[in-house]
Amino acid sequence: MFDEPGFPREERGDPSLPLLRQVVYCSRAAESVDDAEVTRIVATSKRRNPERGITGLLVYGSGIFFQWIEGPHAQIAQLMEMLHADPRHRDIVWLSQTEEVGERMFPDWDMEQVAAQDIRVVLEDARSTTEDPDNIAALTGILAGLDAGPLSSLGG
Numbered sequence: 745m746f747d748e749p750g751f752p753r754e755e756r757g758d759p760s761l762p763l764l765r766q767v768v769y770c771s772r773a774a775e776s777v778d779d780a781e782v783t784r785i786v787a788t789s790k791r792r793n794p795e796r797g798i799t800g801l802l803v804y805g806s807g808i809f810f811q812w813i814e815g816p817h818a819q820i821a822q823l824m825e826m827l828h829a830d831p832r833h834r835d836i837v838w839l840s841q842t843e844e845v846g847e848r849m850f851p852d853w854d855m856e857q858v859a860a861q862d863i864r865v866v867l868e869d870a871r872s873t874t875e876d877p878d879n880i881a882a883l884t885g886i887l888a889g890l891d892a893g894p895l896s897s898l899g900g
Contacts, residue, residue: 783857
């Protein structure tokens with residue numbers, strides 16, 4: 745099962761809530777990926793994610809995927825293995841990974857596509873509505889990364 749080195753498994757928080765894994769990554773899209781292919785990816789995710797308990801968002805722009813996914817450990821691990829094997833993704837960079845008891849950042853989004861120019865608004869909104877200090881810290885770090893340069897500069 746997938747466990748990216750360097751990201752410890754963390755268990756804390758309210759034990760009455762389920763353990764939730766959150767992964768944030770970016771990758772370069774293969775040259776064959778176009779807007780129609782991204783639309784198909786999102787449609788497939790919307791069909792499959794509810795039964796797996798996975799929620800999140802996908803940003804695509806300038807040949808770069810940025811995704812925040814969350815759900816049960818086993819389902820997220822399986823999805824990450826599929827991403828590693830998917831020829832549409834190259835140069836996967838793990839930005840954040842946690843596993844803890846806590847709230848979902850995008851509880852009502854089976855998988856939503858967000859335009860690259862709108863990602864800052866979505867992440868700032870998520871940061872302003874979350875009460876989880878770890879989510880606030882993760883979102884603050886990602887927003888700081890956006891301040892360092894545009895999404896199009898990720899991955900070379």
